[in-house]
Amino acid sequence: MRIGIVGGGQLAKMTAQAAQRLGFTVTILDPTRDAPASGVSNRQIVGDFFDPKKLKELADVSDVTTFDLEHVDTNAMKTLAAKGTKVEPSPAILEVIQDKLEQKKFLSKAGIPTSPYKAIDLVEPEALKNFGFPLVQKLRRGGYDGKGVAILNDERDLSKALVGESFLEKKVDIQKELGVIVARSRNGNTKCFPVVEMVFDPKGNLLDYLLAPAQIDESVTARAQDLASKTVNALKGIGVFGVELFLSKNGEIVVNEIAPRPHNSGHYTIEACATSQFEQHVRAICDLPLGSTEQWYPAAMVNLIGSPDAKGPAVVEGLSAALSEEGVSVHIYGKHETRPLRKMGHVTVLNHDLQKAKEIALKIKSVLKFRAGVEK
Amino acid sequence: MRIGIVGGGQLAKMTAQAAQRLGFTVTILDPTRDAPASGVSNRQIVGDFFDPKKLKELADVSDVTTFDLEHVDTNAMKTLAAKGTKVEPSPAILEVIQDKLEQKKFLSKAGIPTSPYKAIDLVEPEALKNFGFPLVQKLRRGGYDGKGVAILNDERDLSKALVGESFLEKKVDIQKELGVIVARSRNGNTKCFPVVEMVFDPKGNLLDYLLAPAQIDESVTARAQDLASKTVNALKGIGVFGVELFLSKNGEIVVNEIAPRPHNSGHYTIEACATSQFEQHVRAICDLPLGSTEQWYPAAMVNLIGSPDAKGPAVVEGLSAALSEEGVSVHIYGKHETRPLRKMGHVTVLNHDLQKAKEIALKIKSVLKFRAGVEK
Numbered sequence: 001m002r003i004g005i006v007g008g009g010q011l012a013k014m015t016a017q018a019a020q021r022l023g024f025t026v027t028i029l030d031p032t033r034d035a036p037a038s039g040v041s042n043r044q045i046v047g048d049f050f051d052p053k054k055l056k057e058l059a060d061v062s063d064v065t066t067f068d069l070e071h072v073d074t075n076a077m078k079t080l081a082a083k084g085t086k087v088e089p090s091p092a093i094l095e096v097i098q099d100k101l102e103q104k105k106f107l108s109k110a111g112i113p114t115s116p117y118k119a120i121d122l123v124e125p126e127a128l129k130n131f132g133f134p135l136v137q138k139l140r141r142g143g144y145d146g147k148g149v150a151i152l153n154d155e156r157d158l159s160k161a162l163v164g165e166s167f168l169e170k171k172v173d174i175q176k177e178l179g180v181i182v183a184r185s186r187n188g189n190t191k192c193f194p195v196v197e198m199v200f201d202p203k204g205n206l207l208d209y210l211l212a213p214a215q216i217d218e219s220v221t222a223r224a225q226d227l228a229s230k231t232v233n234a235l236k237g238i239g240v241f242g243v244e245l246f247l248s249k250n251g252e253i254v255v256n257e258i259a260p261r262p263h264n265s266g267h268y269t270i271e272a273c274a275t276s277q278f279e280q281h282v283r284a285i286c287d288l289p290l291g292s293t294e295q296w297y298p299a300a301m302v303n304l305i306g307s308p309d310a311k312g313p314a315v316v317e318g319l320s321a322a323l324s325e326e327g328v329s330v331h332i333y334g335k336h337e338t339r340p341l342r343k344m345g346h347v348t349v350l351n352h353d354l355q356k357a358k359e360i361a362l363k364i365k366s367v368l369k370f371r372a373g374v375e376k
Numbered sequence: 377m378r379i380g381i382v383g384g385g386q387l388a389k390m391t392a393q394a395a396q397r398l399g400f401t402v403t404i405l406d407p408t409r410d411a412p413a414s415g416v417s418n419r420q421i422v423g424d425f426f427d428p429k430k431l432k433e434l435a436d437v438s439d440v441t442t443f444d445l446e447h448v449d450t451n452a453m454k455t456l457a458a459k460g461t462k463v464e465p466s467p468a469i470l471e472v473i474q475d476k477l478e479q480k481k482f483l484s485k486a487g488i489p490t491s492p493y494k495a496i497d498l499v500e501p502e503a504l505k506n507f508g509f510p511l512v513q514k515l516r517r518g519g520y521d522g523k524g525v526a527i528l529n530d531e532r533d534l535s536k537a538l539v540g541e542s543f544l545e546k547k548v549d550i551q552k553e554l555g556v557i558v559a560r561s562r563n564g565n566t567k568c569f570p571v572v573e574m575v576f577d578p579k580g581n582l583l584d585y586l587l588a589p590a591q592i593d594e595s596v597t598a599r600a601q602d603l604a605s606k607t608v609n610a611l612k613g614i615g616v617f618g619v620e621l622f623l624s625k626n627g628e629i630v631v632n633e634i635a636p637r638p639h640n641s642g643h644y645t646i647e648a649c650a651t652s653q654f655e656q657h658v659r660a661i662c663d664l665p666l667g668s669t670e671q672w673y674p675a676a677m678v679n680l681i682g683s684p685d686a687k688g689p690a691v692v693e694g695l696s697a698a699l700s701e702e703g704v705s706v707h708i709y710g711k712h713e714t715r716p717l718r719k720m721g722h723v724t725v726l727n728h729d730l731q732k733a734k735e736i737a738l739k740i741k742s743v744l745k746f747r748a749g750v751e752k
Contacts, residue, residue: 017393020416023692023708023721039418040396274703274726289700296673296726316399324665327650332399345399350650350672 001286002027004062006049006077008035010333010343011262011278012068014270016040018278024286028068029058036333037068052076059085064285066239067261070094071142088238088285089260096235097260101140101167110234112227113254115246117169123161127168128152134171139164145343146205172254178214178245179265180228183280183290184237191280192225193273193293196265198244206341209361210301211354212268216247223253231255240281242266264303264346271329271348272299297350300357302365304345306338312372314338322368325360327351330368338370345370377662378403380438382425382453384411386709386719387638387654388444390646392416394654400662404444405434412709413444428452435461440661442615443637446470447518464614464661465636472611473636477516477543486610488603489630491622493545499537503544504528510547515540521719522581548630554590554621555641556604559656559666560613567656568601569649569669572641574620582717585737586677587730588644592623599629607631616657618642640679640722647705647724648675673726676733678741680721682714688748690714698744701736703727706744714746721746 001024005012008030016026016037026041031048038044043061047054049072056076059065064086065077077091096102107114115136120127128135133155139148139162150160151171177200181193197214198207214221228243235241235258242263244256266277275283275291283290306314314335322330332345347364351357377400381388384406392402392413402417407424414420419437423430425448432452435441440462441453453467472478483490491512496503504511509531515524515538526536527547553576557569573590574583590597604619611617611634618639620632642653651659651667659666682690690711698706708721723740727733 013396017396017416020389020393020710021705021707022695023710025415025710039401040393040416042415283699288696291699291704292702294703319398320664323659323667326668327670328667329397331397334396334399334401 002061002063004058004065005037005068006055006058006065006072007068008037008044009068010036012037013040013333014278015262015281018276019282022282027058027061029054034336036335039334049073056080064088066285067094070097070260093235093237093260097258099140100138103258107255112231112234115170115172115254117167119167123163123166125158128158128161131168136169136171137161137166138169139166149205172246173249174246175249176216176247178224178247180225180243181240181263181266181277182228182232182243183240183284184232185284185290186238186287189290190229190232191290191293192229193266193269193277194295195221195224198265206305207264207303209358210265210268211358212272212299213295220247227253227255231258239284240277267346268299268301268348271350272297298354298357299348299350300354300361301346301348302361303343304347304368304370306340306342306344306370308340310370310372311339312337313375314344315371315373317369317371318367322364325364328360328364338372378437378439380434380441381413381444382431382434382441382448383444384413384420385444386412388413389416389709390654391638391657394652395658398658403434403437405430410712412711415710425449432456440464442661443470446473446636469611469613469636473634475516476514479634483631488607488610491546491548491630493543495543499539499542501534504534504537507544512545512547513537513542514545515542525581548622549625550622551625552590552592552623554600554623556600556619557616557639557642557653558604558608558619559616559660560608561660561666562614562663565666566605566608567666567669568605569642569645569653570671571597571600574641582681583640583679585734586641586644587734588648588675589671596623603629603631607634615660616653643722644675644677644724647726648673674730674733675724675726676730676737677722677724678737679719680723680744680746682716682718682720682746684716686746686748687715688713689751690720691747691749693745693747694743698740701740704736704740714748
């Protein structure tokens with residue numbers, strides 16, 4: 001099989017490595033020469049995700065085309081799909097997910113619990129006050145890694161409101177943030193990976209660490225997996241989807257957001273599960289049987305992000321120290337430039353004891369750093 | 377780090393994938409365009425392993441140069457190393473290992489038990505008879521995958537003798553064939569992976585299946601690991617080495633052969649161990665700390681070889697059937713041409729029960745086939 005991937009970031013890199021292991025070839029499309037996935041793919045087409053010609057060029061050399069991000073020209077992809085190109089997941093799904101308001105509408109329509117929301121025409125104090133605090137304002141388009149989201153707890157936060165097409169959501173009184181990776185194949189068969197727990201740093205709304213499995217009751221696990229499966233079934237998606245959920249303090253579970261692709265919360269599956277989310281994605285889009293999602297070992301995961309004060313050629317510090325810890329798998333994406341809080345890599349730690357895994361993971365996060373080097 | 381690999385076969389492919397995960401870049405040198413490692417490396421230099429210019433070209437773009445095979449121009453590599461290029465393991469070690477007679481002499485000199493042997497000038501019936509049956513005749517150079525080795529049980533086998541520079545070895549009355557992957561770092565620190573058991577198909581002398589860990593007493597495990605470590609320490613090698621051993625029916629252990637690189641018997645480490653043999657090799661040659669060799673799960677491994685009657689463009693059959701089994705990791709190397717008994721891939725099966733893993737592995741071996749397709 002020849003796999004085409006729109007986008008050449010870390011998700012494409014890890015997907016390409018899984019595809020190559022199965023003997024498949026991979027072409028990526030990315031505007032940045034030497035994008036992370038470039039070195040592990042057979043070929044890179046240098047071009048934009050919104051360039052119909054480049055998208056066609058990719059599809060033309062691929063038996064199936066997939067995505068490493070949702071911000072692409074879905075119209076161009078729809079045209080290609082209509083002409084018989086195999087594109088998974090379908091561009092129509094990406095279209096729903098690109099617009100967070102459409103995503104909310106979709107969830108409501110499908111009867112999937114999600115926090116109450118309201119579209120607003122203009123971001124005006126009156127509209128915000130009328131909706132009621134505490135609220136979450138989300139830009140409809142373009143957000144990622146906590147960007148495009150504002151939390152307004154009361155009137156004093158009005159100045160934090162973002163400018164742009166947006167909608168409002170009731171703020172959930174969160175007990176835990178959970179994630180489930182779901183794979184769905186053409187015949188409608190779905191498989192869930194274990195439920196994970198994501199602990200966020202309140203500053204910057206970035207993931208602090210992830211625990212797999214989540215430390216929750218079995219009944220919560222079952223409900224979370226059921227909701228995640230229902231969501232992906234309602235989308236009729238083919239491939240792997242990351243479903244983010246909130247467990248509220250009163251025990252309710254709501255779906256927060258969907259990613260139509262492998263997701264940061266599933267990186268631990270590379271080392272900890274019988275099948276990784278990346279191989280599972282490849283299997284799903286290539287109409288191969290889905291693999292076992294059994295987790296062999298407890299795992300903790302941390303993201304490695306660019307130092308807040310650094311912008312420039314990426315220099316890794318502390319790799320030796322990190323690799324001297326037990327059960328550690330270091331993933332460095334190979335981005336040439338570090339920027340404040342940019343995702344530069346991640347580390348998964350396996351340990352018989354999940355708490356010990358977490359401690360090691362946090363220790364590594366404190367020693368493995370991305371600084372800016374000198375321009376060559 | 378920029379890693380250079382002489383050779384672009386499956387060992388280079390899996391080494392490159394491990395190096396890329398750590399954010400390193402990889403260049404390979406291989407005469408075959410689109411060699412297996414090519415698609416997962418940043419660059420391929422198309423050239424021969426015996427071309428000093430191409431070897432220099434590779435070394436010039438690499439911070440450290442290593443090997444996916446031992447049949448290379450060691451003189452050229454020695455010259456490069458003398459001029460300050462970092463080459464690991466050292467070309468002098470490859471030189472010893474290239475010549476199986478030199479390898480035997482080295483083992484004897486180091487006081488490492490190995491089966492008694494004798495160099496012969498000419499392959500004549502008298503010389504063979506004088507040495508005594510049963511014997512193993514080995515060509516000094518160029519053997520691989522059971523080629524270059526003849527087993528002569530008695531005078532009736534004299535016609536099986538090979539032509540070429542060779543030596544004779546007493547045939548060990550083998551109880552089990554064992555393997556140990558040993559990593560050694562610049563500071564002399566060594567780490568052994570678990571002892572594995574290799575079961576060979578008497579026809580063709582090819583691996584039938586591998587069990588990890590080997591089903592042997594703890595005392596045998598300790599002795600095998602001790603011998604393997606001693607061997608690699610005596611070589612003063614840096615990197616990963618595959619040490620093949622025989623456990624005789626009377627409980628003796630002797631070293632059979634050494635591979636100065638990752639080895640087929642260590643492929644199971646990708647899924648089953650805290651660190652894979654490939655990452656361990658990268659760590660060792662890059663002066664990074666060696667990783668834990670803990671085995672998380674029992675594993676069985678089978679090689680996927682070209683059908684005996686097929687030569688031509690490789691076509692995989694039975695991939696869906698193979699992937700529908702539990703705990704299966706399929707590796708297809710991406711060789712364009714299948715040839716009789718050529719190593720085309722391998723499959724590792726993890727299972728709580730080692731016997732069950734073996735059954736699944738053998739089942740997959742019977743369904744996953746490489747046929748010859750039509751030339752395009």
